[in-house]
Amino acid sequence: MSFIRSxxxxxxxxxVVLALFPGILVSDGYDEQFRDHADEPPxxxxxxGTDELGRNRLARxxxxxxxxxxxxxxxxxxxxxxxxxAGVAAVFGGRWTDRAFxxxxxxxxxxxxxxVLIALRAALPLDVSPLIATTATxxxxxxxxxxxxxxxxxxxxxxxxxxxxxxxxxxxGVPPVRxxxxxxxxxxxxxxxxxxxxNIPVFVLxxxxxxxLGLGVSEPVPSxxxxxxxxxxxHAFSTRxxxxxxxxxxxxxxxxxxxxxxxxxxx
Amino acid sequence: MWSAKAxxxxxxxxxxxxxxxxxxxxxxxxxxxxxVDEREADPRFTAATMDRLKAQRDSARAGATLSxxxxxAVLHGDLGVSETTGEAVNAMLAxxxxxxxxxxxxxxxxxxxxxxAAAGLSTFLDSSVxxxxxxxxxxxxxxIPSGLLALFAVFLTVPVEAAVAIxxxxxxxxxAQELFAxxxxxxxxxxxxxxxxxxxxxxxRHLLPSVSRELGAVAGLAVVGALAVTIPAEVLTGRPGLGxxxxxxxxxxxxxxxxxxxxxxxxxxxxxxxxxxxxEKDAGTLA
Numbered sequence: 110m111s112f113i114r115s116x117x118x119x120x121x122x123x124x125v126v127l128a129l130f131p132g133i134l135v136s137d138g139y140d141e142q143f144r145d146h147a148d149e150p151p152x153x154x155x156x157x158g159t160d161e162l163g164r165n166r167l168a169r170x171x172x173x174x175x176x177x178x179x180x181x182x183x184x185x186x187x188x189x190x191x192x193x194x195a196g197v198a199a200v201f202g203g204r205w206t207d208r209a210f211x212x213x214x215x216x217x218x219x220x221x222x223x224x225v226l227i228a229l230r231a232a233l234p235l236d237v238s239p240l241i242a243t244t245a246t247x248x249x250x251x252x253x254x255x256x257x258x259x260x261x262x263x264x265x266x267x268x269x270x271x272x273x274x275x276x277x278x279x280x281x282g283v284p285p286v287r288x289x290x291x292x293x294x295x296x297x298x299x300x301x302x303x304x305x306x307x308n309i310p311v312f313v314l315x316x317x318x319x320x321x322l323g324l325g326v327s328e329p330v331p332s333x334x335x336x337x338x339x340x341x342x343x344h345a346f347s348t349r350x351x352x353x354x355x356x357x358x359x360x361x362x363x364x365x366x367x368x369x370x371x372x373x374x375x376x
Numbered sequence: 377m378w379s380a381k382a383x384x385x386x387x388x389x390x391x392x393x394x395x396x397x398x399x400x401x402x403x404x405x406x407x408x409x410x411x412v413d414e415r416e417a418d419p420r421f422t423a424a425t426m427d428r429l430k431a432q433r434d435s436a437r438a439g440a441t442l443s444x445x446x447x448x449a450v451l452h453g454d455l456g457v458s459e460t461t462g463e464a465v466n467a468m469l470a471x472x473x474x475x476x477x478x479x480x481x482x483x484x485x486x487x488x489x490x491x492x493a494a495a496g497l498s499t500f501l502d503s504s505v506x507x508x509x510x511x512x513x514x515x516x517x518x519x520i521p522s523g524l525l526a527l528f529a530v531f532l533t534v535p536v537e538a539a540v541a542i543x544x545x546x547x548x549x550x551x552a553q554e555l556f557a558x559x560x561x562x563x564x565x566x567x568x569x570x571x572x573x574x575x576x577x578x579x580x581r582h583l584l585p586s587v588s589r590e591l592g593a594v595a596g597l598a599v600v601g602a603l604a605v606t607i608p609a610e611v612l613t614g615r616p617g618l619g620x621x622x623x624x625x626x627x628x629x630x631x632x633x634x635x636x637x638x639x640x641x642x643x644x645x646x647x648x649x650x651x652x653x654x655x656e657k658d659a660g661t662l663a
Contacts, residue, residue: 215388216395218649223604224641228626228634314521318608321523322623337524341612343531356524363519371515 117368124362128178131171139172140164140329151351158351160339166354173331174358177313180247185308187251189258189301196262197289197297200270210263217256226253226315227324242327246319250312258304265300269293306370310363317359333359450639456632460625465636468621473640476606476617480644483540484602488595490541491548499556500579510553514546523608536609543605544598551594555587599648603641 127133134156137143147163149155157166199210229249237245269275269292278288313333319325320334321341328335336355339345345352421429449456455465498506517525522543529539559565560583568578584591610619618637625633 212388223607224622224626224638227607227623228638310519314519317521318523321521321527322608322611334521337521340524340527343527346528346531356520359521360516360519364515367515367518 113368114372117365120361121365125178128171128174135168137165137168139169139331157354169331170354173333173336176326177316177333181309181312184247184251184312185305188254188308189304191255192258193262193301196259197266199263200266214256214260239327239330243330246325250315254308265297269296303373306373310366313363455636458630458633460628460630465632469636469640472618472621476619479537479540479606480602482537484544484598486541487544488548488598491545492552494549495552495556499560500575510549514549517546522605523612526609526612530613536613539609540602540605544601548594548598555590559583559586596648600645603644
C-alpha cells in the first residue's frame with residue numbers, strides 16, 4: 110500500500126510541479142496566439158500542436174492544470190470548513206438546530222448536485238470577467254459540497270459528546286470552549302483532513318463536467334474542463350489523438366488524488 | 377408504529393420536495409445574472425418594450441416561487457408555462473421524462489449488476505489479482521468525467537445507457553466488494569467453508585441474502601448517480617430527455633422549467649433514496 114501511495118504522490122508531485130512552473134517546458138503564454146500556425150499537429154515547436162486560434166496546446170494544458178489543481182483544493186477546504194462549522198453547530202446548538210441541520214442536509218442531498226451547479230453557474234451574468242467566472246465556479250463547488258462532510262462531522266461530534274472522557278472533562282469543569290477547541294478539534298482534525306482529500310478529485314471532476322458543458326472556467330483562462338470542450342467533435346478521438354492530452358492529465362491527477370484519499374481513509 | 381414512521385417520512389419528503397423546488401427557484405432568482413435578458417441585445421426591441429417585457433417576466437417569476445398559490449398550483453399539477461417557448465411545462469416534462477427514466481433505469485441496473493457481479497467474482501474466487509484489477513478499473517473509471525464517457529459512447533456507437541452503466545459501475549463495485557469481503561470474514565462463512573458447503577451455494581444462498589439490505593441502499597445510490605450522469609450525457613449526445621431540458625432551461629434562465637425539472641429530479645432522487653432506506657431503517661419494526 111505504501112508503494113502505491115508513494116507512486117501516487119510522485120505522479121501528483123510531478124504534475125503539480127509542471128503546472129506550477131510551466132516555464133520548464135514552454136515559454137508561450139496560455140492566451141498567446143500564433144495566427145500563422147493555427148490548428149497545427151504536434152511538432153518540435155508545439156509538442157501538442159495548436160488550437161484553431163493558434164494557441165500552444167501544451168502551454169494551455171499546463172496552465173489549465175494549474176487552474177484546476179490549485180482551485181479545487183481551495184474549494185474543498187472551504188467546503189470542509191463550512192461542513193465542520195455546520196456539523197458542530199448542529200450538535201451543540203440544541204434539538205431544533207440539529208433538526209434544522211438534518212432537514213437542510215437532506216435537502217442538499219436530494220437536490221441533483223450537478224443540475225443545481227449548472228443552474229447557478231448559468232445564472233451568472235454573461236459578461237463577467239474570466240477571473241470572476243473562475244472564482245465563482247469553484248466557490249459554487251464549495252458552497253454545494255459542504256453537506257456530505259457536515260454529516261460526518263455532526264456524527265463525530267455527537268459521538269464525542271457521549272464518550273466517557275468528554276463527560277469526565279465536563280464533570281471536572283473544563284470550560285466548554287477549551288473542550289471544543291482543544292479536545293474535540295484533536296479528534297476531528299484527521300477526519301477533516303481526509304474529507305479535504307476526498308473532495309478534491311470530486312471537485313476537479315465536477316469542474317471538468319461543467320467545462321464540457323461550457324459552464325466551467327471561461328475562456329481565455331484554461332482549465333482541464335474547458336480544454337476538453339474540443340472533444341465534443343468525437344472524430345478527434347481517432348483523427349487527432351493528441352487532443353486527448355487533457356484527459357490523460359485529468360485521469361492521472363484524479364487517480365493519484367483518489368489513491369491518496371483512499372489510503373488516508375484506510376489509515 | 378411503522379405507519380407513524382411512514383407518515384412522517386411522507387410528510388418530511390413532501391415538505392422537502394416543495395422546499396427543494398422553491399430553494400432552486402429562489403437561488404436562480406437571486407443569482408447575479410438572473411435579470412439578464414438576451415433580447416436586450418436585439419435592436420428590434422425598444423427600451424419601452426424591454427421595460428414592459430421585464431416587468432411582465434418579473435411579475436410572473438414572483439408568482440412562480442415562494443408563494444402559496446404556486447404551491448397550490450403545483451399540488452393541482454399545474455407547473456406553469458415556459459418563459460422561452462410558451463409551452464406548458466407539464467407537456468414538456470411528459471414528453472421528455474420517459475426517455476430519461478429509461479436511460480437512468482437501464483444504466484443504473486446495468487452498472488449495479490455488473491458491479492455486484494465483479495465484486496462477487498473476486499470474493500467467490502478469492503483472487504487478490506482480480507480484486508486489484510476491479511479496484512484499479514473502478515478507480516480508473518472514476519477519474520473520467522461522465523460527460524466524456526458519454527462522448528466515448530457516441531464515438532464507439534454504443535448506446536448512452538452503456539456510458540451511464542459504466543459511470544455507475546465503479547462505486548457499486550467498490551462498495552459491494554468491501555461488503556462481500558467483510559461478510560466473507562464472518563464466523564458463519566468460515567464454518568460453512570470448513571463444513572465443505574459448495575462455494576456457489578454459500579454465495580447465492582447465504583452471502584447474497586445476508587447483504588440484500590445493504591445492496592438495496594446501493595441500488596438507490598446507483599439510480600441517483602445515474603440521474604446525475606444522465607444530465608451531461610443527454611446534453612453532449614443531443615438526446616431530448618430531462619437532462620437536456622434541465623441544461624437548456626438553466627442556460628435560458630427559464631424559471632418555471634428550472635423549478636419543474638428540479639421538482640421531478642428531487643422526486644425521483646428522494647423516492648429512490650426512501651425506497652432503498654426504508655427496509656434498512658425499519659427492518660426491526662417490520663419484523
